Amino acid sequence: MTTTTSETTRPFWQPRLWVFWVYLALTAFGFALIVDEATDPVLAMPGLTALVVLATVLLGLVITFVVRRIDLFRATPTPLLVAGFLWGAFVAAGIAGFANGHIEELLADWYGAPFGEKWTPPIAGASTEEWLKTLGVVTIVLIGRPFVRRPMQGFVLGACTGLGFQLLENITYAWNSALNSVDTDSAGFVTLGVRTLMAGTSHWVYSAICGLGVGYALTRRDRSFSRRSAVAVSLFALSWGLHFMWNADAPGSPAVVTAQVVVKVAAAVIVVVLVYRRAMRSEWRWFTSTAAAERDGIITSEEAVSLRTRRLRRKARKGLRGEEKKRMRRLQRAQLRLVPMVGFDEASAEKYRAQIWYLKALPRNEVPSSAATA
């Protein structure tokens, strides 16, 4: 299906959609909740807050780099990713904090305070937080629907939504640790350090898994409704299980606790790698079939194979020198950008086709100007 949407159309700014305004209202509401919660700690501990925010921003940049690397075709517009991040940080984190508080009270009322204290993190944390973050992915897809057309984009959107939540939670955990520490604010840094060490398998991973399910359910219209629903629910359950397992602590000696952490991290890594590989196989099938439909010479089958991974792309450039290497890099980039535009934004697709023809027609060692390939 070809849309008339231009690449230059704003993917997020959709004032004609009611869901867009609901997004803005909820984000503003969540922001107000967070500001209200943050005012006292910020005023009480300005130094700690500044350093924690700085460290958190650095962590966020690292994880953002990783997320962008695993998004091999970079087809999801940045404004949508930023919108997902803000939903995670404000809507999900803001509302989940209050919901979790009520659930703790409820569990304490039903089963006693010790039960509530022990089981609130796994039960309430996994349920409300995964629910709200996943809802964020759904909302972003509804807003930027023409721009989200494959399950893998849901994975990336979920990762950004989870990252927003994770970073905000890191800051609040650091505050709480410092406030509850007997003598010093440094407990906040210890908490932040531990959470940073464990950041590789935290909220952004859980939400990426959920996001893949949302992406599958909302973009694979060629599949039956029941199948799409089953995939989305299964991936949500998988993510919920990982989150529950991470939050559930069995007391024990330091060795036992360490072993638990190792098992939990290993489980999360294994699950997300398997899910990602499965999603990328589907992504690859889409890429090759779309590339194969292009006119001869735009993307040959050998070139398509060499674009599959970053390693293969580097391998294709291996042995080339100087301008020839630059030209190959630009050619690969244009081919990668062309495929997501096919059947979606034909004006942009034609622009990339022209670039590819130009780059392929250049005599060897001729330098393509940046203007011609922009």
Place this chain on the structure above:
Amino acid sequence: MKIWAVVVLVLAVLPWGGAALLDHSASPRTENIEAPRWLTLEAQDKKLRVEVSPGWVLVNPGESSTATVQRGDATVLFEARKATTDEPRRHFGRIARSFDRSGVEVADGAEFRTRKEFAALRGVAVAEGRLGELVVLSKNKAVMSVLWLHTPSSDEHAADVVRMIESIEEAS
């Protein structure tokens, strides 16, 4: 489509609203209709005990460091905590500032041995939004903090609360 906007809005507030609704409709778990005359609470191997005034009900029994007793809608929370060396004054200063900003009243003569009590009590106060008075007493190397939540009938039971606070002693 408007329907999606409504669906998103409802699903977003569902966790909070649903949990709040269930929380408010649930009855607090109450056992031991009449509180035992003495409550013994532990903190860091130190035991403190409180003589509970007659007529008060013990809520959430079974915990070793905290106990809540109620009478009518008046609630008193006792919490035994670890005592530490005196906090540097700067900590008190800045926490107290944020404490005041939250609109919480601090009882005259209240004594805070550690920042930990301050932060914990403040957290409860903010969550409840109705902290009335609090007292932190230090006994040996343990601390007993007492949180008295203001309610319409709490003034009627003020004498009981004072009696209980004055009864706090180190258990053998």
